[in-house]
Amino acid sequence: MSTPPKFAPGLPAPTFFSSLATSYTRQTANTTHTALSLSLPDILALHPITPSSIIHDNAAGPGTATTALLPHLPSPPPSILLTDLTPAMVSAAADTFPPSTYRSITTLQLDSVDLSGLPRNGEITHSFLNFSLSTISDPAKALREIHHSLAPGGIAVVTTWKRFAGVEIVRATQRSVKPDSEPMPMPWEEFTREGVRGR
Secondary structure: OOOOOOEOOOOOOHHHHHHHOOOHHHHOOOHHHHHHHHHHHHHHHHOOOOOOOEEEEEOOOOOHHHHHHHHHOOOOOOEEEEEEOOHHHHHHHHHHOOOOOOOOEEEEEOOOOOOOOOOOOOOEEEEEEEOOHHHEOOHHHHHHHHHHHEEEEEEEEEEOOOOOHHHHHHHHHHHHHOOOOOOOOOOOHHHHOOOOOOO
C-alpha cells in the first residue's frame, strides 16, 4: 500500500490537490502565473536561460512556472524537469506538455523535501519554486534540497505570498460572525515575513 503524500499541517487532505489539478488556473485566477511572469524579465536579465540550461519547475502543480517560462526559452529549448508530489498534478502537467510536442520537458512525481531522485541533481541551472512553499511538509528542508540540486552558479527563484489576502478575509469574517472560532490556519505563515530562518 503506498504512503499518501505529506503536505503542510492544516492543509486539506491530498484529495483536495488532486481535485485542483484540472482547475488550478481558474481556481487561482492565474495569479501565480501572472506574478512570476511579471518578475521573469528581471530574473532572466541577471541569469539568462540558454539551450544548455537545465530548469527545475519544483512543486510545479500543472506546470504554471513552465508555462510562464515558455515565451523566454531559446531555440533549441533547454531541458525542463517538472516535478510535483501529487500524481494528479503530474498528470495534468503531462497533458499540458505532451512529450510528442515538448520533447525537452520531463514530468516526474517527486517530493520537494527529498530531491535525491531528481534527474540531473546537482546540475540545475534555474530552479523555480513558485508559490508552493506553504504547501510543503518541511519548507526549510525543501529549501536545503533546492540548494543541493543547483549547479555551481545556478539560481533558485522562490516566490511566496507577502500577504495572503484570502486568509485575512476569512479571518475577518470569522471575527465578525463567530469570534470564538479557531482562526483559519495558514501553513508556515512565518514565511510571509521578512527575515524568517529555517530550522
